[in-house]
Amino acid sequence: MTGIYARQLPVRFAPCTDELLSSWIIRHAAFYAISPLAMLRHCLPEMLSLRTADLDLTEDQVDRIASMFSIDPATVRRMTFTNVPQSSRRLIAGEPRQSCSSCLRIVDGANIILRSQFLGWRITCPLCGGRVQTIGGSDRPSPFSGYHKAALIGEGMLNDEAEHGIQNWLSPSEIARLLLMRRVPKSFPDRYEPSSYRVLGVIIPDLDDVLKLETRELPTPASPILPLHLRPALLAGVAIVQRAGPEMLSMLRGHMMGENKARFGNAIEEMVDCGRQSRRSSQLHLI
Numbered sequence: 001m002t003g004i005y006a007r008q009l010p011v012r013f014a015p016c017t018d019e020l021l022s023s024w025i026i027r028h029a030a031f032y033a034i035s036p037l038a039m040l041r042h043c044l045p046e047m048l049s050l051r052t053a054d055l056d057l058t059e060d061q062v063d064r065i066a067s068m069f070s071i072d073p074a075t076v077r078r079m080t081f082t083n084v085p086q087s088s089r090r091l092i093a094g095e096p097r098q099s100c101s102s103c104l105r106i107v108d109g110a111n112i113i114l115r116s117q118f119l120g121w122r123i124t125c126p127l128c129g130g131r132v133q134t135i136g137g138s139d140r141p142s143p144f145s146g147y148h149k150a151a152l153i154g155e156g157m158l159n160d161e162a163e164h165g166i167q168n169w170l171s172p173s174e175i176a177r178l179l180l181m182r183r184v185p186k187s188f189p190d191r192y193e194p195s196s197y198r199v200l201g202v203i204i205p206d207l208d209d210v211l212k213l214e215t216r217e218l219p220t221p222a223s224p225i226l227p228l229h230l231r232p233a234l235l236a237g238v239a240i241v242q243r244a245g246p247e248m249l250s251m252l253r254g255h256m257m258g259e260n261k262a263r264f265g266n267a268i269e270e271m272v273d274c275g276r277q278s279r280r281s282s283q284l285h286l287i
Contacts, residue, residue: 012069016105016112018127021065021079022050023113028069030110043068051094057082079115087173088162090224091120098132098228100125120225121158121176123151123232132228140229143210147236154235157242169245172238174271177221178249179203179237181267184260199264202255203240204233246272 011031015024022036029039040047043065047053057065057080059073066073077083081092096117103125105112116126117135125132133139144151160166161173179200193212198219201208210230211218219226219234226234241248249268256264 008068008070015075015079016107018114018116019079020054020113020115021076022054024079025050027107027110053080055081084162085165087171090222091158091173093118093120093225096135097225098122099135100128100130100132102130103127121155121235123155123228123235134228142229142232143206144204144232144236147204147232150236150239151232154239157238158235168242170271172242175238175241176224176234178267178271179234179241180219180221180224181264182260183256184258185255199252200234200237202252203237207233
């Protein structure tokens with residue numbers, strides 16, 4: 001035990017609320033005038049990147065960092081995405097996507113990076129509840145402001161799943177994946193562009209026309225992080241499907257045709273089966 005405490009850093013900074021582990025490491029590295037990766041590897045020599053530390057730490061690695069910085073392991077864990085389930089990780093960006101102008105923190109001249117800046121389901125700040133803004137870009141007014149209340153419910157559902165492991169009959173993040181699948185409508189509208197149609201457009205009819213005007217790459221199940229002006233539509237769709245239940249998925253399937261309809265049906269069956277198995281596993285764990 002003496003050896004462990006001998007390695008503790010002489011100067012340590014308290015983490016800010018919602019601060020990301022790599023941000024905290026970067027602040028210590030600046031104080032000790034070394035690179036952030038060198039600071040991290042001083043604690044965990046096997047680590048290859050700060051991103052890996054943010055996403056995947058074992059219990060042993062959490063304990064070693066906690067010992068080095070003389071801090072509670074639970075605090076270290078809360079600064080990472082380690083406990084976020086795999087289904088939600090598609091919605092964690094590789095770099096900060098949004099920020100809250102009211103909750104920006106600067107310590108010793110350095111911007112504090114928050115976990116919530118990476119979360120693709122957030123439209124509000126978890127610290128103050130205000131609306132977040134796109135980093136480094138000008139935000140457009142959302143054409144889906146009429147769905148704001150439903151979007152807030154969807155945001156809460158996705159957050160509860162990712163941060164607390166709470167699900168209902170189907171994983172909210174898997175619902176988001178279903179809603180971003182391409183849709184082949186039964187009747188082709190004028191100027192039909194296949195890439196512009198998503199299953200979500202059945203629930204949020206304005207979406208089809210909005211996506212036709214998008215100049216950037218459109219969202220997909222594999223890359224579901226939407227720009228902020230589109231995000232309320234997906235969040236509202238998640239809330240609507242979650243509240244409506246399995247019958248809503250059957251209705252959505254009826255709006256497609258051919259192979260597209262079959263793929264959607266197969267995806268539904270796979271997700272529902274996985275949901276049942278997950279619930280059985282949780283119930284057995286409680287016995």
